[in-house]
Amino acid sequence: MIPDNNGVMFRSLTSRGVAAYGLAAALTLLYVVIYFGDRIAGGAVQLWMQANVYGHLESLSQTLRGRPADQWFFYGTLYTVAVLVFGARMLHRYRTVPYQIVRTLSVMLFQLGFAYLLPNLLVLFKQPEFYFSYFWPLKPEYLYPYTWTHYGGTGVYFLIVAAFLSFVATPVLTYYFGKRWYCSWVCGCGGLANTAGDSFRHLSNKSSAAWRLERMTIYPILGLIVIVTALLWINSLTSGSVFGRFSQSLAEWYGFYIGAIFSGVIGVGFYPLLGTRIWCRFGCPMAAILGMLQVKLSRFRITTNGGHCISCGNCSTYCEMGIDVRAYAQNREDIIRASCVGCGICSAVCPRGVLRLESGRLQIVESKHEIVTTRR
Template sequence: MELQGQNGLLATFREPWRTRGGVAYAVAGALIGFYTLLYFRDHLGVAGGALDPEAWAAALGLRSRWLLYGALYSLAMIGGAAYYLRRHGNARYNRWRIGVNVGVQVVLAFTLPLVMPYFFTGDPGQFWKYEYYFSYFWPLDWYKLHPGSLQNVPVVFAIYSIVGALVAAPLLAYFYGKRWYCSWVCGCGGLANTFGDPWRHLTSTSTRSWRFEKRAVHTIMFLAIASTLLLFLDHLVGDRNATFHRLIDGGQWWSMKSLYGYVVGAILAGVIGTGLYPLLGPRVWCRNFCPMAALLGLFQKLGRFRITVKPDMCISCGNCTTYCEMGIDVRSYAQSNESFTRAACVGCGMCAHVCPRGVLKLENAPKLQADKKRTGLPVVNL
């Protein structure tokens, strides 16, 4: 009964739109085109025309194209959630996780930023100060810990930004793994798990991809941390060093702050990160470029979360590896009876869900070594 409920599991490789066919390329092209217009409308000269997302937003009575994006994002997640739950909603973990994902997006990442400004100020020029996104933390929302941002938002939001990023997020990742964020709260993960679910099996499991992932994601994490520190330094020295200020936060497109915004925020997170869902799987951004995923992954490695393997049960069907959206070769651990913690694992639980033998279990129990004693099996921490 449980397995029958996994509606469509075997259809994974039979549907052309899910296997890099023509339709997949068309969807990827449409997504890339949309993100290019959204982020680069000022540079493309489409302002005010039929292709201008600001004009679409105004036509719908929304304050900016970012709120239009939030509305479309929420709709994509709701549609994707229905698709996902139809296939995998037979497990309570999946129902709760996707329900929370969609709830966080609709309430914290769309409705509150939309309505909060109307309650807090009557001055439209100050609206942006109250358009606050509670579900995004530094370094994913890179601007949140910039000195300028911290000074300009209401103090309660500034405290939330600091405590959320530097205390709550790492602590929760230590105790529960990064799944609390990457698979339950984050909008990028939420979109990947709902709208992106049809393409999760396209994620590469090759060693070359793994090497690229480790280098790329830690480089972006380093850049996010270093650039935030440089912005604080720039704030401290201020006008006393005009050249340093121009390089770091001068407002020109080539200043470090602008470049990070364009390359990481617009191209890697949006145009490539989401545009390539139908060709490379739904976690291109999370896996290769997200600084938050990299940082929380380090705490996950030090912490309690792991995937435990029941000894001598695996039949090597490979479902777990196929369905891992982070490209982790779960089967190799299961075959060798090794429980494991991988920094990349977002704790989506799909490997355990699709396993026909119930071999895998996601756990946060405090004593990793207690398991080792109990089973006499090695615990791998990579």
């Protein structure tokens, strides 16, 4: 049974109507208040939120991490509740699609366990607040030099784990499973997009101009964070004699404009207007690395049995990354695209069973279906 998307193109909330603009404004305002409340009106906004909103989580915060509730605890709690509540909706909505059930349970588990409970419990036990589900370069500070000295003791152990996850686990898992092991099974950004944002996935821009823009932004941002990290290390190893304050200022600039404004305020605030993967598609440096590995090294691809395609266009419509899946199906071409996050929704909404997500050895499937394989 194909998941029901009836009315999605007509409802105000899901078709860029008044309700969508209202929700986008509310989400953006929420992000601005959480991220920058201490800078607005001399900190009055932050004080008001602390007294009237964050404070309601005081007992939970004290129980979980032994500290007063603040905006970051509020944000983490809200984020986790959103993934769990809308994840339950996803489980019901895609209850006939085993891949969607497993994938959704996975993002719910990683968000609740590794991005919420565990980091807070580490704080409770006086350990560094470490998020095992986020790696460099998505969480760049994990491999910044001052983090090593700042954490000290157990922190060094966590940072070795961080380096292992970034440089060993990431390429190995991407080889076997493609980008989806992270973007659609583990990452909190993808988790929120694929649960709370599921109703907005059809709003992604499908134009080739958007595809060109994607490549013009995501790789420079990856290059920027590689440079920032390298400069910080050079500066640290030379005791600040080479770059002085410059490398630190660049890291702060990146954290503010890319880490906070782009990934948070725009990335989530604009769900109802631009679709759910704006950050993943145009900005995330982790997605850029995974995408390159997916195209050059991975076994993962979506195979197409184009003879059965009826050109309904469901697959292209509901691809959150703006990929023209139908064109691949009609050309009987495997889909091996850097931006594909392997969410599998194109396959779930196809009424003819044309699309299959595969990770087996490449040559076996190619010879069986005589499929043309191009990588881009």
